[in-house]
Amino acid sequence: MNIQNIFFALPGIIIGLTVHEYCHAMAAHKLGDNTARDQGRLTFNPLKHLDPLGTAFIIFAGFGWAKPVQFNPENLAHLRRDKAIIAAAGPLSNLLLALFFIALVRLWFWQIQSASHAGDMAAVSFLSSENFLLAVNVILRAAAINLGLFVFNLFPIPPLDGSHIVFSGLNLSMELQQRIMKLAMPLLFVIIIVQNQTNLTILPIGALVSGILRFFLPQLAI
Numbered sequence: 001m002n003i004q005n006i007f008f009a010l011p012g013i014i015i016g017l018t019v020h021e022y023c024h025a026m027a028a029h030k031l032g033d034n035t036a037r038d039q040g041r042l043t044f045n046p047l048k049h050l051d052p053l054g055t056a057f058i059i060f061a062g063f064g065w066a067k068p069v070q071f072n073p074e075n076l077a078h079l080r081r082d083k084a085i086i087a088a089a090g091p092l093s094n095l096l097l098a099l100f101f102i103a104l105v106r107l108w109f110w111q112i113q114s115a116s117h118a119g120d121m122a123a124v125s126f127l128s129s130e131n132f133l134l135a136v137n138v139i140l141r142a143a144a145i146n147l148g149l150f151v152f153n154l155f156p157i158p159p160l161d162g163s164h165i166v167f168s169g170l171n172l173s174m175e176l177q178q179r180i181m182k183l184a185m186p187l188l189f190v191i192i193i194v195q196n197q198t199n200l201t202i203l204p205i206g207a208l209v210s211g212i213l214r215f216f217l218p219q220l221a222i
Helices: 003-030 052-061 079-117 121-127 130-154 161-169 174-197 205-216
Strands: none
Touching: 003 052, 003 079, 079 121, 079 130, 079 205, 121 161, 130 161, 130 174, 130 205, 161 174
16 A cells, blocks of 8 residues: 555544444443443543554555453443444444545535536536545545445454354353354454455455445445
């Protein structure tokens, strides 16, 4: 990834990971556990959430991680349900962020179209200026990144959030969950590395993200 692409992607990565982890922490707090709050995770300060190595991996390898939010299961009134809610809070926040960024891009397209139909070439020129196009590019990348975080984290492969949702539904013992986690985590890394280094699609993240963007933004040639 070149410097320009890093510049375009970084805001979406920082916002996406920060809000994702904050929502995990807030969900746990609302459900009665203050572990994340006591660790300073109930904040939108990215420095409290970002893992330097995990962020670098996202930029250069297309996948990565933030600092995981911790919670004490003993403080949850309804363990299975509450664990699923805490796990789902992160990906759902990325979906909402993505829809917000998509709405901004749709608004830009609408403004361009309205100004063009009205014959307001000054407005069209302004909305098509280099600075405006740069801003739209950053917002569009942020939408794609947050969609990617949403889709990726819902795959039921440990340690992704989707696996915790599935584990809560299956009511597996902690011992069995730990054994599955131990086996599945290296498998996830192998899948991602193979997919990045070959044309083999195992986790269709890119296709799903492109499909969602095409649905909401048919003006884009994706």
